[in-house]
Amino acid sequence: MLDPTTPLEGVSDRLASPPLPVELIGLYYETGGKRVINDLNATIDTRRITVIMGPNGAGKSILLRLMHGLIAPTKGEILWAGRRMDRAMAYRQAMVFQRPVLLRRSVAANVSHALGLHGIERGKRAICVDEALKLAGLEDHASTPARVLSGGEQQRLCLARALSLDPDVLFLDEPTSSLDPASTLAIERLLLDAQRRGIKVILVTHDVGQARRLAHDVMFLHHGRVIEHQDAENFFEDTHSEGARAFLSGGLVL
C-alpha cells in the first residue's frame, strides 16, 4: 500500500511539455437530439492542475472526451498551442475513466499491452512496466489477473498505465468517485506528482474536497457552457456565479 508520506522513487525525471494553451472555441455537441455542449468557450493556459466541475448533465464528461479526441464536436474547434489535434499529439495524451477498464490478463500484461500500442518493442517494455507497477504500489501483483484486484487497486493501475505512456496531457473523469479514502489519497498523490513532472492534468470531479485539494485552476460548467473559470483560490473563496455558489454550498443546481 502506498505510503502518502514518503516521496515517490524510481520515477523518471523527464519533464513533459504539454502543448498549451488549449483553446475551446465555439464548441457545440449534440447527441440524441440534445445539445449537451452549447457554445462553450474557454482557454486553459496554466500548467497546473485544471479541475472541471459542475452539476450532473452539465457536459463535463463530454467536454473531456471532446478534448481527448474520442468524439468530434458538432461545431467549433479545439486548438492546442494553436494547432488542431493530430495523431502525434493524440499519442501524447492519456485518459483515466470513471470505472477502471482493464483487460482480461495480468496486471503487468495490461501495462505492457498499452506500451505495445504505443509502438514500444517487447524487449524495451520491462523497465516501463516495472516503473508503472511501482508507482501504483502493485509490484507484488505483477502476475495477478488484473480484474481480481480491488476497485482502488484497479484504478491505481489504470492511472499508472496512463502515466507509463509518458503523456503530456492527462485527462481524468471522476477517477475516485467510487473509491475508498485510502485509494483516493493514493491517486491524488500520483496526480500531484504527475503535475510536478510537467504533465498537464485535467480532472473532472464531483468531490468538492478533492477539487480544493488538487485544483489550481477551476472551470465550472453548467448547461454545456463555462459559467466560471478562474484560479482555485479565488473560486473557492469568492465565487462569482450563482450556479457555482449553489453547487459549492451543496445545493441542487438546476
Added chain:
Amino acid sequence: MIDRLRKRIVLALGLALLLAPVASTGSFAADDDFIIVQSTTSTQNSGLFDHVLPKFTDRTGIEVRVVAVGTGQALKNARNGDGDVVLVHSKPDEEKFVADGWGVKRHDVMYNDFVIVGPASDPAGISGLKDADQALEKIAEAEAPFASRGDNSGTHKAELRLWKKTSVDPTHSSGDWYLETGSGMGATLNTAVGKHAYTLTDRGTWLSFANKSDFKVLVQGDPKLFNQYGVILVNPEKHARVKAEKGKAFVDWLTSGEGQKAIASYKIDGQQLFFPNARPGT
C-alpha cells in the same frame, strides 16, 4: 517469466496437435493408384465389393474406390466425369449411356434376380405366385403397403417396368399404400420392414440384409425378375481425368475368368448371390 515459457510450450503443443492431423491428411498425395467406380447401393449393400475388389487390388495393385449411389445418379456422375468405371444394373440406360458417347463399351458382368419380399402375414396373399406383375396387381387391389425405391435406380426402373404390365399406376397412390422412399436398397428395406410393406429387392441385398424381422421371399423365379449387371469404362475422350488404362484393367479383370470366378465365389449362408455371365472375348 516461467509462466510465459510454460504458456508458450502449451501453445506450441496445442498447435502441433492441431496441425498433425492436417499434415497427415495428405489427399494431395502422389498416390494415384486408384480408380473410382460409380456403382449402386444394392451392389454395395450385398457385400460383393468387399469380397471381390481386394482380389483385383492384389493382382494389379490398383485400389478401387466405390461410390455407391442409385443407378441413375451413378450414370449421371459418370457423365460428369466423376468416375472412371460405371457398374450398374439397368441395361437400357447403360446402352443409352454408351450410345450417347459417354461410355466406351458395355459388357455383361453378372446377373441375379429380383424378389418380392413381404411380411409373413402376407395381407395381399401373393406368396408363391409365379407372375411378378400379377403379385403387384394383387397388392394394389388389397391396397397393402408397398415400399418403392423411388430413386431412379436400376431396381426402381425394374419395378416400374413391372407396374407397366399391370392395370395400375401406383404413383397415384403415392403416400397412401405406395411409399416412395427415394432411398437406397437397404434404407428402403428398413422402411418396408418398419411399415410391414412389400418391396421389390435384388436377392443379393436381401440375403445380406441383417434386419429382416419376419419377412420372407414371397415371389421369385419370374423371368421378368431377371436382373442383369453391366460394366462400362467411362469414355476418356469426353473427360481428360478418366484413368483409362487402370479403368480398362478393372473392366477386363471383372469380365475375365479370374474376376468371374471371384464373383461366383461370393456366398452368404452357402447361397450364391451373383451369377457371372460375361461373354468371353467381349
Added chain:
Amino acid sequence: MTDFIDAFRTALGLIVGLNPDLVEILILSIKVSLTAVAIASLLGFAIGGALAVYRFPGRGAVSAVLSALMGLPPVVAGLIVYLLLSNVGPLGVLQLLYTPTAMIIAQVILVTPIIGALTRQACQDLLEEYDEQLRSLGASSSAIVVTLLWDGRYRLITAVLAGFGRAIAEVGAVMIVGGNIDHVTRTMTTAIALETSKGNIALALALGIVLLTIALAVNASLIWVQRLANRLAYA
C-alpha cells in the same frame, strides 16, 4: 430393446478390442473435423473480429447473413461443394471430389459461420466495455481486433468447441462430397448411415455410442472451460 442391449455389447467389444476398422473410421472423422475447425477458426476469428470493430456500409447485413448461415443445412453445404468440385464444376480440375480434402472444405463452410458469428458477438460485447479505453490508448482498428480476440479467448474457445461439435456430428455434407468410400472417406456418421441401411442396427448403434461419447466429451470440456474462465475472472 434387445437392439439396444446388443448395441452396448457390440460397442464395448469394438472399443475394448480396438477394432481396426472402428479406429480407422474414428481417426478419419477426427482428422477431418479437427482440420476443418482449425481452418474455420482462423477464418471465423478474422471475420468475426473485423465485423465487430470495423464500420462499413452493409455491415449489419453481413452480420445478419453470417448469423443466418449458422443454420446452413449440412446437405446444402455438401451439395454446394459437390457442384464446385465435380469434374464438370468450376474447380473440377483440382480432382478433389471423393477425398478427405473435399470433406474438410465442406465442413469449413459449415463451421466458419458458427465461429464467425459467435466471435462477432463476443467481440461486440467486449467492445462495449473497451472501446473508449482502447481508443484512448491509441489503438488502431486492427490492434483493437487483435486485443479483443485475445481478451475474449475463453468465449472463442467455446465457439471453437461448438463448431467442432457440429462438424463431428454431421453426415449430409461428408456423405455427398466424400462418397462414403471404404478406407478413404468413411467417417463415423457415414458409417452409421451405411450400417443402418445394411440392417446392421446393433453395429450402427455401437458406432453411434462412440460418437455420442465424443460429443459428450466436447460438451464437458466446454463447461470446464467456462468454469475455468469464471474462476480467473476472465469470463
